[in-house]
Amino acid sequence: MKFLDEYRDRGIGEKLLANIRRDSHRPVSFMEFCGSHTVSIFKYGLRQLLPSHIHMLSGPGCPVCVTAAQDIDRVIALAGLSGVVTVTFGDLVRVPGTRSSLQQSRAEGSDIRIVYSALEALDIARANPEKKVVLVGIGFETTAPTIAASLLSARKEDLRNYSVFSLHKLTPPAIRAILAAGETRLDGILCPGHVSVIIGTAPYRFIVEKYGIGCAVAGFEPLDMLLAISQLVGQAEAGRPEVAQSYGRAVRPEGNLAAVAVMNQVFEIAAANWRGLGNIPASGLRLREAFTGFDAEKNFAIPLSDSCEREGCLCGAVLRGVKTPLDCDLFGKVCTPVSPVGPCMVSSEGACAAYYQYGDRHG
Amino acid sequence: MCLAVPARVKSISGKTAEVEIGGTIYRANILLTPQVKVGDYVLLHTGYAIGVIDEDEAEQSLKMFREIESAHEIS
Numbered sequence: 001m002k003f004l005d006e007y008r009d010r011g012i013g014e015k016l017l018a019n020i021r022r023d024s025h026r027p028v029s030f031m032e033f034c035g036s037h038t039v040s041i042f043k044y045g046l047r048q049l050l051p052s053h054i055h056m057l058s059g060p061g062c063p064v065c066v067t068a069a070q071d072i073d074r075v076i077a078l079a080g081l082s083g084v085v086t087v088t089f090g091d092l093v094r095v096p097g098t099r100s101s102l103q104q105s106r107a108e109g110s111d112i113r114i115v116y117s118a119l120e121a122l123d124i125a126r127a128n129p130e131k132k133v134v135l136v137g138i139g140f141e142t143t144a145p146t147i148a149a150s151l152l153s154a155r156k157e158d159l160r161n162y163s164v165f166s167l168h169k170l171t172p173p174a175i176r177a178i179l180a181a182g183e184t185r186l187d188g189i190l191c192p193g194h195v196s197v198i199i200g201t202a203p204y205r206f207i208v209e210k211y212g213i214g215c216a217v218a219g220f221e222p223l224d225m226l227l228a229i230s231q232l233v234g235q236a237e238a239g240r241p242e243v244a245q246s247y248g249r250a251v252r253p254e255g256n257l258a259a260v261a262v263m264n265q266v267f268e269i270a271a272a273n274w275r276g277l278g279n280i281p282a283s284g285l286r287l288r289e290a291f292t293g294f295d296a297e298k299n300f301a302i303p304l305s306d307s308c309e310r311e312g313c314l315c316g317a318v319l320r321g322v323k324t325p326l327d328c329d330l331f332g333k334v335c336t337p338v339s340p341v342g343p344c345m346v347s348s349e350g351a352c353a354a355y356y357q358y359g360d361r362h363g
Numbered sequence: 364m365c366l367a368v369p370a371r372v373k374s375i376s377g378k379t380a381e382v383e384i385g386g387t388i389y390r391a392n393i394l395l396t397p398q399v400k401v402g403d404y405v406l407l408h409t410g411y412a413i414g415v416i417d418e419d420e421a422e423q424s425l426k427m428f429r430e431i432e433s434a435h436e437i438s
Contacts, residue, residue, distance in 0.1 A: 001385050003369040003404060003416055012428045019431070036365050063364045089364065089409075117410030119392060142365040146411040149394045194365040197406060197414040223428060249421035250406055256414050259395040349364060 003249065007221030008044075016226040017049055024233045027053040029185060031321050033175060034192035035062030035349030036220055042358035044222040050229070057184065057321040058351035060174050060276060061192055063138040064091045065319055065343045065350050068273035070307035071167050072097040072343075075136050077303050078165060078296065079110040085128060086112045087121040088136040091347045094340065098307045118150035125154070125162035134296045137166040142194040144168045144285055145259040148266035151287070151294050165296035166286050169272050171195045172203045173283035177274075179211045184321045188232035189215040193224070193247045198263070200255030204243045214241035217251055266291055275309075275343065276316030315342035318351050325352040332356060367408035369416055372401050382407060 032038055038058045041047055047056060060066050076097050079086040086102070093102040093114060106112040111131070115121055118135060125133035137147045147164055154162040175189060191204055196217045207215045214235030218228035227246035235241050245251055263285075272284025287295040296302075309316065312330050317323035325331045325344070335341035337353055344350035370382035370391065382391045382405060389407065393399050396412040405412035 001369065002371070003421060006425055009428070012431060015431050034365060061365070091364075119410040139364055142367065142408055142413065145395050145413065146392075146409050149392065149411060152394070192365060194367045194406070194408065194413070197367070227428075246424075248424055249416050249418075250414055252417070256395065258397050259413060262395060347364075 004221060007219065007223040009223060013222050013226055016223065016230055020054070020226070020230045020233055021051050023230070023237060024051055024054060025237060027055070028187040028233065028236050029055040029057055030188045030190055030229065030232050031057045031059045031178070031184075031186050032190040033059040033061040033171065034190075034195070035065065035347065035351070036194075037061070037190055037192065037218065037225065038351055038354050039349050040220045040222070040225060042354045046222065046225060054229070054233070057186070057324075058318065058354075059178065059321055060274065060319040061140065061171070062319075062344070062347050062349050062351070063140060063143070063169065064095060064347040065315065066169060066174075066274045066276065067092070067095070067138055067167055067343065068275045068307075069098060069309050070304070071273060073305050073307045074302050075165065076100055076102055076105055077305065078134060078300060079105045079112050081300060083132055084111070084300070085124060085131045085133045086110065086136065087115055087124055087133060088112065089116070089138060090114050092136060092138060094346045095343045096310060096341065098305065118147050122150055122153060122159065122162060125159050129161055131161060133162050134300070135162070135164050137164045137168050140169055140171050140192070140195050141198045141263070144267060145198060145263045148262045151266050151291055152262065154294060155291070160293065163294045163296040163299055164287065166267065166284075167272070168267065168285040169274065170269070170283050170285070171199070172206070173280050174274065174277060175204075175207065177277050177280050177283070178320055179207065181320070186213060186321070187236045188213050188241075190225070190228055190232065191215050191217040193217060193219045193250065196245070196247070196251045196255070198256050198259050201243050201245055201251065201253050208241045208243060212241060215243055217243075217245035217247055219247035219250060276319035310341050313342035315344040315352070318344050325355040328352070365408070367406040367413060369404045370407040370412075372399055372403050372405060375399070375401060380405075380412065382412070
């Protein structure tokens with residue numbers, strides 16, 4: 001397919017790899033923020049092809065994975081309320097909460113539906129005027145504008161039985177939290193391509209200016225990623241960090257201003273709870289007051305419970321790049337995609353699922 | 364979750380476009396890409412076009428890729 005296949009050319013990939021091997025002299029660790037990058041790195045075997053002293057660490061860029069245990073429990077509680085239809089993107093239903101999961105709630109009779117788009121959630125609301133349809137809004141800046149757009153449509157149509165439970169999270173504050181904590185020495189960040197389609201490249205300046213390391217925005221095809229990794233290697237070797245990018249066909253420096261405007265019209269920045277990173281100020285999105293009627297958090301009494309992570313699950317540390325899935329005693333034994341203990345094994349873009357599916361089970 | 368796929372715009376009607384991916388036609392909401400025109404390629408994410416592909420930029424990047432000399436050829 002156009003704009004995908006051309007960026008999978010093996011001959012050019014081999015040239016890029018040869019140049020990376022030529023230019024890379026010292027051990028470096030780069031974090032790929034985005035779970036889709038983690039999957040691409042495994043899918044195309046890049047870990048095996050890169051020099052062994054270039055370490056790629058998975059980051060927190062998996063929306064299902066970073067949803068805190070307490071928020072999972074709140075969604076489960078919401079789904080149990082009478083007259084509510086809970087609409088969610090796929091993987092979330094299988095994430096174990098403290099005592100249950102959405103999947104279990106569904107088996108017990110709660111009306112929980114899986115969609116691929118907020119547009120389908122709107123259709124469900126239109127078709128069920130007697131029900132209260134709540135979309136669980138998870139995702140980063142890529143997805144948040146689409147949820148915002150669905151709320152603009154709902155307001156225009158006066159679709160009053162539609163609301164959103166916003167658990168949206170922002171990328172730059174999470175990168176900042178990881179760099180500020182300094183638990184892992186990082187020499188560069190592979191920044192997410194589709195988040196950057198929306199926010200542009202300027203929000204990553206702080207990585208260079210405050211933390212003195214380089215970053216590169218990358219697409220998801222092998223040539224996009226190899227070019228970005230070669231940019232990171234070049235910056236690290238020369239000691240000249242900058243905000244580079246290898247995804248110019250999709251990412252403008254200023255981002256998608258129309259999408260940002262829609263997002264800002266509906267949402268405002270708020271603190272958010274992250275699995276692994278805790279509560280980070282100004283790292284999430286909540287609905288603005290003008291959209292109170294569509295804010296599930298304000299319109300339903302969603303009980304808070306004592307939530308806790310599953311014992312032994314290292315998902316939080318994996319999301320910070322401090323541990324790899326192979327460090328976890330549960331990995332591949334107690335915790336598998338069939339019976340996952342933590343969300344990093346549930347989500348198709350979770351680091352544990354990628355390590356498991358693509359065969360790196362033994363280091 | 365942040366998956367987005369290039370799709371060619373076949374027709375536009377109000378805030379909805381018909382787009383094609385590998386021969387299959389999908390509907391895409393274009394509220395987030397008001398500048399889009401028939402014939403453009405958009406990035407389709409969860410039913411919404413979230414960006415328009417810059418074809419000149421794509422062509423330049425492919426040209427740059429083709430011109431890369433590898434370490435093998437130089438040495």
